[in-house]
Amino acid sequence: MALESRYADDPDTAALFRRLVELPEGPGRERLRGEIICAWLPMAHRLAARYRGRGETLEDLRQVAAVGLVNAVDRYDPERTRAFASFAVPTITGEIKRHFRDRMWSVHVPRRVQDLRNVVRRATAELAAAGTQPSLARIAEHTGLTQVEVRQGSEALHGFSALSIDAEASVGGSGVLLCDSLGTVEGAYDLVLDREAARPGLRNLAEREKRVLYLRFFAGMTQSAIAAELGVSQMHVSRLISESCRRIREDAAREPARRKTTRGTARPRPV
Structure with missing residues (x-):
């Protein structure tokens, strides 16, 4: 089953794309291009919503998804790919993932660990939805990962930004800051x-x-x-x-x- 038939926000723009390929550069082609982008924008917003709660606002995520959509429209070749959605979805999600990788992570996290993080988050949600406590062992069994890999992915769930050295070193309200524990050159x-x-x-x-x-x-x-x-x-x-x-x-x-x-x-x- 093609991706285009799976979602309610997948418009039928096959004829528009065929016309777009035939039109020369000019105002008419730009208007048709804008019409196609607007038709698929709801799908881009839906894909952006999947990445909420990861340190970025929904509005910014939608803008990134829109950039991915524009790239997909400009690069799509109806002669090579039958359904636009099957080309647009990975293009848009790839743009969002690049945004997180290049602009949101304040510390360098290896790509492998980022992938583990996504697998662990998805498995945690699936186990919780099934009423199962998502323990380290259960997540490892559910995903086929080792417990060491699950632990790495779990730690990366909170690794989008570095902790400020002005933050408290403990939750006990002691008032001691992390910077107070840093050594100096003697x-x-x-x-x-x-x-x-x-x-x-x-x-x-x-x-x-x-x-x-x-x-x-x-x-x-x-x-x-x-x-x-x-x-x-x-x-x-x-x-x-x-x-x-x-x-x-x-x-x-x-x-x-x-x-x-x-x-x-x-x-x-x-x-």
Whole structure:
């Protein structure tokens, strides 16, 4: 059975489409095109109503559906597709789905999860209409999905928009906002981590190299001043600093792997 005979708002516009194909560009063709669009607009509005309650107003949904209808009318070829409805319905619904995907989701949700969300919503409505409690297990059995997939789809049901950081963190009326729980950058923590990472490399340096680094980075002396104090050239001080820093970096990079190896090695028990 063709889609055109399934709904009461499917007008018979086959003759109008045949005339539209034959007419050249001009006012007459535009009037006929507008007549066809107006005839099918109730169907577009009906399709738009299916997507109510998903974070978009019905008026905006109708406008999106109307755009899909116009695209369907302009692209329809009566010689290739017998019924206009069979071409228009997927074109209009596709336009609405693109609207949700591209403009309504404030966080990126994979297409697969969006599809799971639609399956879960439909199954929940069907089970509820049949008087069955739509539990996780029942939805999985009804749809053939795994419970993990059902859970992903259920979580995506409320994923059209991100929760504001100014919202309360709990429903207990505590007044604590989500932004109050966000951490901040603590420079002191990073400094501690950097010092601990550099400690093994510093321990392996010669006393002369340690003194050069101390004078440069802790005493704030220039390379020329360090060279004068040690009785060497400024070029030699520069090489000492570069070589010492390189060895410290290499030791710091090796230290995590060394700790992992040591942690995984069993110590012999004393006899």
